[in-house]
Amino acid sequence: MASVVIAQNVTTERSVGGPPTWIFIVPLIFLACQGEFSFQLGGRTSGGFSPGAVDVRHPGIIGYVLIPGIAYGIIVWLMRRRANDIGRLARDSKLLSFLSVLTVASAIWSQNPLRSAVFGVLYCLCTLFAYYLVVTFTTRQIMHLVYVCGVSVSLASLLLVALAPDQGISHPPGAPGSWNGIFIDSRAAAKCLTFLLSPALVFDSGTSERPFRIFYIVFLGVMIVMTRAATPLVIIPAYLLLMGILRVRRALDARLTVAFAMTGFVVACIVLFVAYNELPDILHTLGRNATLTGRTEIWSLVLQSVSKRPLLGYGFYAFWQGLEGESGSIIRAMNWTFGYAHNGGLEILLQLGCLGGVCVIGTLFQGFRHAGKVLIHERHGIADWYIGILCLTLLYNIDESTVLWPNSLLSILYIVACCGLAEAASSINISGRNTEEQDGCGGDRLPSA
DSSP states (O other): HHHHHHHHHHHEEEEEEEGGGGGGGGHHHHHHHOOHHHHHHTTOOOOTTSSSSOOOSHHHHIIIIIIHHHHHHHHHHOOOOHHHHHHHHHHHHHHHHHHHHHHHHGGGGGGSHHHHHHHHHHHHHHHHHHHHHHSSSOHHHHHHHHHHHHHHHHHHHHHHHOOOOOHHOOOOOTOOEEEEETTHHHHHHHHHHHHHHHHGGGGTOGGGHHHHHHHHHHHHHHHHHTTSSSHHHHHHHHHHHHHHHHHHHSSSSSHHHHHHHHHHHHHHHHHHHHHHHHHHHHHHHHEEEOOOOOOOOHHHHHHHHHSSSSSTTEEEOOSSOOSSSSHHHHHHTTTTTOOOOOHHHHHHHHHHHHHHHHHHHHHHHHHHHHHHHHHHOSSSSHHHHHHHHHHHHHHHHSSSOOOTTTOOHHHHHHHHHHHHHHHHHHHHHHHHHHHHHHHHHTTTOOOOO
């Protein structure tokens, strides 16, 4: 369609003169591991930059200053040439930008003001970096950067497993011998690798990329299996099903779309009904129980804490402070040391209250609204990956957290997906107005792609 032609022309122009890929390797690896590496912390769960339990070994000035300084120095250096474009996108993406400002502002009411201020600034930088990626690169080029990141972290993890297995292999209860590689634990490794695998599972890549895609899928697939995490075994098939549905949808004309959607809805209801009835057996197969390995108990306690400060929360990245403060009551009640809510929505409520939660829901609503418009008018699958990122985010935040974290590539990908879909929808609006103007003047219609 005409909108696709316009979008392709715009993205081709904006990608000219982009920096070489190798410059991104250090910041991408840093962000993929959420700012901490297993060789800094002995391959155990952590506190520090990423949500976790207890520091086994203090990373020191190298882990807290030097490595993040290099990563963010590169990011700031890259963004300096596109400041005006980044500012434009920041103004257009009001909810996403407001959330980044809110993280810093939460230092005013935070139970740990310095922590909220520091990590709020880092989250703002990550948000600006996401804007930079959108205004600098095409969708294909961003996917290529994800490929580079996936290969880099997987190779580094494989090397660490081979040379330093005491740091690259962890032994959590129920899954001894799980590979965590350079990630702080096997759960974090599986989660990140699943997102990094996602662009290779989109069904519209060219045949010239096929050999590399096969290698990439196999390589990352093996790494995910070796983490021995159960969640990807459910989420990756669901993601593949979504990609298949999106491809079939593109082959249908508008008259069949409603029938296709209704059929999909009925099938989804049947699957959910059967899954609910067979839930105990399904959970047992995945190594879980009816409490999702204690998660439902944690959620109940977290909701009690949320009810004490419902509007603004406890401050960005400031709730989990071990046995100190409100988090101490949850940890003592569970008799288990941990450092996040095991649910993305509850984690946001703890940090930024209902105000932050409503804003995040608003960004998700806008993302799916733009996705609906793109699906109706676009037939080339350009935005399928962005839609997949939104769905991965929804699924993973049931018992994990990927949104609104500092130093997190997954949070950046969510912002990129929201902005990418917004720009695609905007290009459709522009092409539609141009078409109406030409029709009104007796001109020819814009050619379809």
